[in-house]
Structures are given as structure tokens and as C-alpha cells.
Amino acid sequence: MVPQGTTVAEYDASSIQILEGLAAVRKRPGMYIGSTDARGLHHLIYEVVDNSIDEVLAGACTEIAVTLGADGSCTVRDNGRGIPVEEHPRYHRPALEIVMTVLHAGSKFDKGAYKVSGGLHGVGVHVVNALSESLEVRVWRNGRQYFQRYERGQPIAPVKDLGPAEGTGTETRFVPDKEIFETVVFDKATVERRLKELSFLNPQVTILFKDERDKSETTFHHAGGLSEFVADLNGATNVLFSPPISLHAKRDTTDIEVALQYNDGYNDTTLAFVNNIHTMDGGTHVVGLRAALTRTLNDYAHRHGLIKNDKDSLTGDDVREGLSCVLSVKVLEPQFEGQTKAKLGNSEVKGQVESAVNEKLSEYLEEHPPVAQALLQKAIQAAQAREAARKARELTRRKGLLEGGGLPGKLADCHSRDPAKCELFIVEGDSAGGTAKQGRDREFQAILPLRGKILNVEKAHLDKMLQNEGIRNLLTAIGYGVEADDDLSRLRYHKIILMTDADVDGAHIRTLLLTLFFRKMPALLAGGHVYIAQAPLYRLAKGPKVMWAYSDEERDRILAEMGGMKGVVVQRYKGLGEMNAEQLRDTTMKVGSRTLLRVTIDDAAQASNLCSILMGEEVEPRRDYIQQHAVEVTNLDI
Numbered sequence: 001m002v003p004q005g006t007t008v009a010e011y012d013a014s015s016i017q018i019l020e021g022l023a024a025v026r027k028r029p030g031m032y033i034g035s036t037d038a039r040g041l042h043h044l045i046y047e048v049v050d051n052s053i054d055e056v057l058a059g060a061c062t063e064i065a066v067t068l069g070a071d072g073s074c075t076v077r078d079n080g081r082g083i084p085v086e087e088h089p090r091y092h093r094p095a096l097e098i099v100m101t102v103l104h105a106g107s108k109f110d111k112g113a114y115k116v117s118g119g120l121h122g123v124g125v126h127v128v129n130a131l132s133e134s135l136e137v138r139v140w141r142n143g144r145q146y147f148q149r150y151e152r153g154q155p156i157a158p159v160k161d162l163g164p165a166e167g168t169g170t171e172t173r174f175v176p177d178k179e180i181f182e183t184v185v186f187d188k189a190t191v192e193r194r195l196k197e198l199s200f201l202n203p204q205v206t207i208l209f210k211d212e213r214d215k216s217e218t219t220f221h222h223a224g225g226l227s228e229f230v231a232d233l234n235g236a237t238n239v240l241f242s243p244p245i246s247l248h249a250k251r252d253t254t255d256i257e258v259a260l261q262y263n264d265g266y267n268d269t270t271l272a273f274v275n276n277i278h279t280m281d282g283g284t285h286v287v288g289l290r291a292a293l294t295r296t297l298n299d300y301a302h303r304h305g306l307i308k309n310d311k312d313s314l315t316g317d318d319v320r321e322g323l324s325c326v327l328s329v330k331v332l333e334p335q336f337e338g339q340t341k342a343k344l345g346n347s348e349v350k351g352q353v354e355s356a357v358n359e360k361l362s363e364y365l366e367e368h369p370p371v372a373q374a375l376l377q378k379a380i381q382a383a384q385a386r387e388a389a390r391k392a393r394e395l396t397r398r399k400g401l402l403e404g405g406g407l408p409g410k411l412a413d414c415h416s417r418d419p420a421k422c423e424l425f426i427v428e429g430d431s432a433g434g435t436a437k438q439g440r441d442r443e444f445q446a447i448l449p450l451r452g453k454i455l456n457v458e459k460a461h462l463d464k465m466l467q468n469e470g471i472r473n474l475l476t477a478i479g480y481g482v483e484a485d486d487d488l489s490r491l492r493y494h495k496i497i498l499m500t501d502a503d504v505d506g507a508h509i510r511t512l513l514l515t516l517f518f519r520k521m522p523a524l525l526a527g528g529h530v531y532i533a534q535a536p537l538y539r540l541a542k543g544p545k546v547m548w549a550y551s552d553e554e555r556d557r558i559l560a561e562m563g564g565m566k567g568v569v570v571q572r573y574k575g576l577g578e579m580n581a582e583q584l585r586d587t588t589m590k591v592g593s594r595t596l597l598r599v600t601i602d603d604a605a606q607a608s609n610l611c612s613i614l615m616g617e618e619v620e621p622r623r624d625y626i627q628q629h630a631v632e633v634t635n636l637d638i
Helices: 023-027 038-057 095-101 124-130 188-201 225-233 284-303 316-320 347-367 369-396 429-439 469-478 504-520 522-526 552-561 581-589 601-614 623-635
Strands: 063-068 074-078 132-141 144-151 160-164 169-176 206-211 216-220 245-251 254-262 269-274 323-330 423-428 445-450 495-499 530-533 538-542 545-549 569-572 596-598
Touching (some): 038 063, 038 074, 038 124, 038 169, 038 188, 063 188, 095 124, 095 132, 124 132, 124 169, 188 206, 188 225, 188 269, 225 254, 225 323, 254 347, 254 369, 269 284, 284 323, 284 347, 284 369, 316 369, 323 347, 423 429, 423 504, 429 445, 429 581, 445 469, 495 504, 504 522, 504 530, 522 601
Parallel strands (some): 063 206, 269 323, 423 445, 423 495, 495 530
Antiparallel strands (some): 132 144, 132 169, 144 160, 206 216, 254 323, 530 596, 538 569
16 A cells, blocks of 8 residues: 555656666676775776786787876776787677677687686776776787777777887776766875785786886786785794695696795685685585595594594684785686675685695695694694683683682682672682681672692693683683673673782782783773782881771881880781781772772883783792882782
């Protein structure tokens, strides 16, 4: 039913429109170049350059020049065979004009002129022409030079013969249309990045890039090909082996080339190309590569006893940790998803890539045991970290927020079920823990005593960290995971308070705890949930008057105010356990009377830096070093 008062437009045969020629491109440019923003703008350059690269793949081109003009134009010239200019036998128009103005016209359909190409649909350069204010094309062919100019896709005059000329090739100069694009300013870095990629992928070509806007000029030529590409990707990292692994194979009509290298980082950088087109969204070739990597490394690890059983097998994420890889395949009939060619869809390519990489990589690893050991050790460490993270998540996962099930036995929990009101005091040893339990407010204050010093987690692997009983108890009590888990919804206490002795050992324990939070639970610091409680060092009493001092300097100042030592009883507390429950409550734990310092990420980073230095100590860190540095760091005078 149509609501009353609504006017319905007429819909009849006259409503059907036919967009002829290049009008469809100008009406719906996003269908052909993806968008009309900066990404779509640069796609115009890629379409023209890709035509020149197709000449390279055909063995007919060795040089390409790309120039960004000061007038906003872009010029691409190559020394390929040149676009044919003869009259087409069927359409009786110059082939050049047909190529530049007729959709789905080209020489890449029957694979006669081009065995392998990035162009498939016969719409690339036509789109550039349709979306340009002006486009000029020059062709050197048959010993002569030819020229034609277009405006918004329409030829201004017939193809002109400019007379005798040497060499062969094509030059295309175009100015993007301001009516189409949001911006018509080419970004130098974006163009450079693509041209550099193409020079790696095609080591036989030399690409000259000029930018007349800043008078710069760069030449790209990389004879090392994909291996040099991967080395460039890893330029700022520490690699596990060198040179990169280089693999090359052919399956049926598909040419497959892979170069890979591992670094000591954690990210996976895999760039995949089909006929020199960067498939940013991957596709079947990437699926095949990943399957081959996982299968090959697992087979090698099992065969050489590096992995004992199937349950310890490496996953895809394990084998790709720290990987830098470039995959390039040449496919006779590629099937891309859309004109922008972001994803390959050929189902047969998956099996071809998987088979080739599995065979060639297996051979390489057998012939290069040190490289195999290095990359397998990296993958196995990643698997151990993954398993440790899983255990950590299970360790901190609970049925309810404050049910108490599975909590550490030494934790004295509080009664409140509101984490925003709850406080967890982490104390040093059972003696201090006993005093703190007696002095606390049971409604909202919980106590967790730690036995001795926890592990220095600076540079420690996750699985080793979770073997430490003190850390496991702390994680369970807090209710928070580690590393990638930054979900604070399971946090059981919104105030986590470090209350250690005011001596060297206490400072060392605080340093280790702050390093744990900084390295493994930074979200707690960012959320302002970590505090340090400053317990007093001295009790000064003169008659009924009692004063507390938190440092030697404060003690001396109070003594001066009291008129000197005469009649003053000074008591020094070596540890919290020497204070009675009432004293600890009134000076350190009671809200309003205690001195709490909130720890920031920068504060914890100081502790982490100190722990990094202390990693070099063979047994216990020297007490004088801790006295000099750890106390300064963890007093946090903020």
C-alpha cells in the first residue's frame, strides 16, 4: 500500500537509460577505480604504468619513465612495442583510438600479444582517458611518431602522423578531472612506493621517476628481485638469517616466485602480487602460501625431533610470527574480484602455490640446517607463548566476579562485590601479611602476601613467567589476563596497592612488580589502578604526642621541631611486620590518613629500565646498586 498523499514517479520504457561510450565510467567511476579519493586518483597512474609493465612481461620493454608535472599532469613513457595505430579491419578506425575510447577493447583477451598481463577486462587506459580533463598519447612505431589528444574521453582530432622517428614505445600524458576527483594532487611518496615495488618485481626493467614540482629524480632498478625486496622490508629489523630464502617454481602455466626472511619481531608482513598487481586483500595464492609454510615447517620439526607430538604442532600464526615475505605469481588467466584487482579468485592457484612452496622450501631447509634451526626456534617460541597465553587466560577466567573459587589460598579477600570500591594490598611476606590482615577494613580491603621476590619479567618469555608461583597468585587474585588481553571488565579490584617494606629489599620487590605491570599489564597502569603505599620508617613519641616519619630527612625535621632528642623515643621499623595492626592501619591503610602514590606508565617504565640493567646480575643484584637506584625509582616522588 502506498501512503495517501505520496506522489509516485512515472516508470515506463522512457525511464531506461543507456550510457554509451565512456559515459558509464564518468557516471560511476567507483566501479572502475574503487573510489574518487586519493586512492582512486593514484589508481589512474597504476593503470597506465601497468600497461608498460605488461610490455616488460612480454619481453618488449626495458625502460619506463614516470613524470609528475608541475601543472598537475602525469606522463608515463616506455620503450615497448607501441600501441598499434593501423586501421582496425572490422571497425575501420585507428586501433589507437579504439584502445583509448572503447570499453572492453584490448589485446589481452586471447593471449596472443600478451601471454601474461595485469590487464584483463579491456577497461584500464579507457578509464584513465574518461576521467581526465585531457589526455595525450604519443606512439613510436614503424619508424614514425603518432599523436592524438582527448578531452574527457573524446578525441579532439584524428590520429596524426608526426613524421619519421627512431625507436618504439608509448607515452601517455593525462590531467585528472577536477569534476570527478576529490583531490587532483598526486602524492610523491605513494607513487614512489608503487614504482619501487614494480622494480623489485621486475628486475629486468629500469624505472625513472621525476617530480617536476620539487625537481627531484629517482631511478629504480633492483637486479636482486624479490630477495632484495624482502631485504628492504627488513632493513630496520634484526634478521634471523641472511640472505633471504628465494624459491622459484612453475606449475602448469603458473609461474611462482617467493622470497622470505624472519626477523626477531612479532609481526607478519606478507606482500602478494599477481602479474605485478598488488593483491592487497590476498586471495587463493596467499592461502596456498600460508598452508605450505605451516605444513612444511611442521613436517621438518617432527622429522628432526624439534616437536615431539601432534598436539604441539605449530599453527599458522606461529610460523608467520616475524615473517617478511613477498609472493609473486604469473597467471595466464587470473580471475580478480573487481576491476581494482585487490583479491585473486582462481581456485587452482591455491594448490599450485602450496605444492610448489612445500617442495622447494623442504629442499631448502634440508640443504640449510642452520637457517631451518633459526626459523623453527622462532616458530616454536611463538607456539610456547601462545600456549602460555592460553593458560594465563584460563588462570584468570572465573565463573563470577567475586565468587572466590580458585583464588590463591593466602589471599584474604574482602566482602564487597563492587570492584570500584575494592582494594588489594600486595604485601611482602607472611609476617607483614598477618599484620595487614588484622589492620584492614574487611569490607573493601583484601590482602595478598607474596613470598620472596617474583621473577624479573624483563625480556622473560610468558611461559617462564607463569611458572612463578607469586606471579600466578597475583594474576588470579587480580582477575586480569596478560599481554593482548586488555579487558578490564574482569578486574576484581580497582585499586592495586603495593605495600612493601621501606628498605632495600622492599624497593627491589616494588621494582619487580612495577616491571611486571609495565611489561605484561600496561592497561592497569593506563587506567590508574596501580598505587604505592608509603609506610613510615620511624615513630617519634614525646609524651602523648606521636609523629611518623617516612624518611631520614623527615625524622630530622620532626626532631628539630620537638626540640632535639631529649625526651623523644625514636622507633625504627625494619619491616611492616614490626608494626602492630593498629599502627599499620592508622599510618598506611586507613583511608584519609595514608600516603598513596598513583603509578603512571612513565613511572613503571623507570622500574622496567632498572630491571633490564639488573638482568646482567648473575645471582642477586648488588645491594649497593639497589640502594642507589631501586629506592630512587620506586619512591616515585610525584
